[in-house]
Amino acid sequence: MNPCAKLRYFLPLLALGLLAGCSDAPPPMQTVRDHYFYGGLAAFHEDMHPEAARQWQRAAELGDGEAARNLGHLYRQGLGVEADGHIAAAWYQVAADAGVISAEYNLGMLYMKGGTGLPADPAEGLKRLGQAAAAGFIPAKAELDRLAAPPPPAAAVAAAEPPPSAAEPPAAEPAPLRMQIGSYRTKAAAEQDWKRLRLKTLRPEVVANTVEGQGRWYRLVAVGPPEAVEAFCGSAQAKGMSCWSRNRRNPVAK
Known part of the structure; x- marks a missing residue:
């Protein structure tokens, strides 16, 4: 093999090696x-x-x-x-x-x-x-x-129901939940997916995260009322999408 042919053969391998050695790739x-x-x-x-x-x-x-x-x-x-x-x-x-x-x-x-x-x-x-x-x-x-959990007897359920009272204090506002929707290679991709989902009752957060060996990823997190979070997670999982809230799991990413 002549020197030029050898150079053409090894140059792509060299470039690939350099790319693999880059921490961001x-x-x-x-x-x-x-x-x-x-x-x-x-x-x-x-x-x-x-x-x-x-x-x-x-x-x-x-x-x-x-x-x-x-x-x-x-x-x-x-x-x-x-x-x-x-x-x-x-x-x-x-x-x-x-x-x-x-x-x-x-x-x-x-x-x-x-x-x-x-x-x-x-x-x-x-x-x-x-x-x-x-x-x-x-x-x-x-x-x-x-x-x-054993099912409660019907009589016990009826007895546990308190009578309505005007003196009852108002229920405390439930703490908001944080739900991760997915992980993305770019912040723009995460923001674009949020626009596509149109979750009006929730607000977005995009969190940068460095994964060892994979570089920087961006997690898309939705924050809002627990019932809104659980409703979206239920519909997302029924469609095969990855979704979890903080009261479910800490890290389906997508």
């Missing part, structure tokens, strides 16, 4: 995974569910745990793919193995209720919920507490 494979993950997210927001499934499957095959969890949502609900409880459980398992704690909770709920072609398995469901609760996922602990 994510690893090349992370960039590829992000490409497919956010492509799937954009397709999902446009109700292009088959394309979202295709993009997320590619990201999951490259090791993206959050993409695997989102695929589990699609197969559980039959969005863009044929509903299949077994495949949903398999993708949730991939996500859980990748360290996505919420996927362990999703597995627990799937086994508790069953899915398309997947019979309910309460014993396995309780096991998975227990693992998620032990890892600090608050919805899992709340579900275990709910399942463990």
Whole structure:
């Protein structure tokens, strides 16, 4: 090989090595995974569910745990793919193995209720919920507490209801909750996603965060009344979006 040919061969490798060594640049494979993950997210927001499934499957095959969890949502609900409880459980398992704690909770709920072609398995469901609760996922602990609590007798419920009184002091205003909606590579992307969501009862916060090995990310956080936060989280998770409030989990990011 002549010297010029050698230079053409090694120059791209040298440039790639320099890029990987830069503290602000994510690893090349992370960039590829992000490409497919956010492509799937954009397709999902446009109700292009088959394309979202295709993009997320590619990201999951490259090791993206959050993409695997989102695929589990699609197969559980039959969005863009044929509903299949077994495949949903398999993708949730991939996500859980990748360290996505919420996927362990999703597995627990799937086994508790069953899915398309997947019979309910309460014993396995309780096991998975227990693992998620032990890892600090608050919805899992709340579900275990709910399942463990005996239903109160009807008479006790009636007796516990206090009679209305004009002398009762006004209820204290509930403290606002902080809900993380997602993580983004740029502040502009986070602000653009907030405009798209149009959450009039909540106010946004964009928090810069440096992730080791991945550079700077920007977390989009919504702040507002607990009922507004919980309502949005419920609707977001039903659509397969990542969402958590501070009374649920501390870090589906997107």
